[in-house]
Amino acid sequence: MSIPGTYFRCRACGAAAALDEGAWRCRCGGLFDLELQLPDGAFADLGAAGLGAQPWSLWRYRTALPFSASATGWQDVTMGEGATPLVAIDDGLRLKLDFLMPTLSFKDRGSVVLVAKAAEIGVRRLVADSSGNAGASIAAYAARAGMAAEVFVPAATSKKKVAQLQGYGATVHSVAGSRAEAAAAAIDHVEATGAFYASHVYNPLFHHGTKTFAFELWEQLGGHLPATVLVPAGNGTLLIGASIGFKELAAAGLIRHPPRLVAVQAERCAPLAYATGAARPGGDAATAAEGIAIAEPARLEQMLDAVSESGGTVITATEPGIASARRALAGKGIDVEPTAAIAYAAWLEWPEAPAASSTVLAMTGAGLKSPPPSHRAAVAPQPEEEQEK
Ligand SMILES: Cc1ncc(COP(=O)(O)O)c(C=O)c1O
Ligand SMILES: [Zn+2]
Known part of the structure; x- marks a missing residue:
């Protein structure tokens, strides 16, 4: 069956479904992808001059989003999300402060x-x-x-x-x-x-919102993307979205090739790392990075593809590393929740970490979402503080 325009396509059996059916998965049980048909020139406005007149939010890229040119309903739903700052810390390591959003997460x-x-x-x-x-x-x-x-x-x-x-x-x-x-x-x-x-895991429209993370980085850096981007990954909405966004930029000729996408997981709950050969640690699987404590992500294969297509990899962080990275960031004025601090933790613990100046870390959730970090001198983690609910 072919449905003109933009539609869902089942990753398992290839069947198509119209968006207005409101289905969340295929009749065969398979997961949907979004087949997005953009009009010619959809990316033409993404040149800096073209974006000058656009809203200061992710809707500045709306020609590349799954809405018709005449659609205006989004204007009643937007709260100015997107357009988040990119801030440099240690030796030029850049953090995309994606928790600066209406509900304090990406x-x-x-x-x-x-x-x-x-x-x-x-x-x-x-x-x-x-x-x-x-x-x-x-x-x-x-x-x-x-x-x-x-x-x-x-x-x-x-x-x-x-x-x-x-x-x-x-x-x-x-x-x-x-x-x-x-x-x-x-x-x-x-x-x-x-x-x-309204599942962020099953509904691929979600990924076509998170892909604007990639567009923003591209715009903020004047078209010069970093070599490596680290994102925390649980169900992969940012990982998959960023991958789609970078691939769309490449397909539109706006970048030569996508950056290396590095998925970050907690050592204690790292299904992507286990799937690529890492040893599964025994014992407690609980992690302070609660947002990515997903033992069996539904889109595991797609997440691994997003990483490998970009030449990226999967890395993990330890619990003490997460706690101390969070404290270190807060000590620089940037308080994020442990699920976000994990990107910094993993970069610090990564033996093959690329240069700070060629790396961007996604900071995905605000510190106020969780109990405050402790600044008591701590070599060991403070589980009762970092993990208290
Ligand atoms: C703060 C934060 N960062 C990252 C993620 C990871 O998102 P995903 O599970 O879509 O990979 C989550 C998920 O809940 C989160 O809450
Ligand atoms: Zn199917």
Whole structure:
């Protein structure tokens, strides 16, 4: 079946589905990709001069987003997300402060695109599941779009993230069990009620929001991308989105080749690293990087492809490394949650770390989302502080 324009395509069986069907996976159970048909010249405005007149948000790249040129509904959903700063620390190591967003995490890039499209197809209520940040983000954008939101979270989710969700008026279902069990409960609920599943894992529209991370870096650096970009990776929404964005820039002739994409995981929960041969440590699998504690990511193959196509790799960070990297960043004025600090931790611990000046780290979630870092002299981690909920 062929559907003209932009549509979902199943990664398993190749079947196509129209976006307005509101399906979250193929009838065969497969995951969708987005086949995005952009008009000729979609990237023409991405030249610096063309962008001058565009909004100061990720919507400055809207010709490359999955909305028709005449669509205006996104204007009622946007909250100015995107356009985040790039700040240099140690020897020119650059941090993209992607937590400076309406809900304090990079997830707003994906949520705004997903919710704006849901609004366009007439969705009034949606369901999501999350380790916290994606849910808070979806809930905020649902509220902005006048939709009811129900979010399923694992019972261990940080209290502050749950409070944020509730603040946006979402109904929160706390699920005893793992992140995967929260997802299973959300899917049961979607199947029982027919609500729209606003899943950042399954719905590839989310990746077409997070791809603007790549466009912004390109614009901020005057077209000269760094050799290496490190992103924390759990379900891979930023990893996959950045990969799509860099590939689109290359296909449009705006860059020669994408930077090396390096996926960062916690040593204690590193399915990408295990899949590429790293030894699985025994013992406790709990990590302070709660946002990426995803033991079996649904898009594992796609995440590995994103890394390998770019010539990148998968690296991990230790728990003491995460805690001390967070403290070090906060000591420089940049307080991020452990799931974001892990990028700095992994870079510091990486024996083959590339030069600071040719590297960018994604800082994906704000420190206020978790208990504050301790500045007590600590060689060993402070688990009761860093991991307290
Ligand atoms: C702060 C933060 N950084 C990074 C990630 C990783 O995102 P993903 O699971 O889509 O790879 C998350 C996910 O929740 C997060 O909360
Ligand atoms: Zn299929």
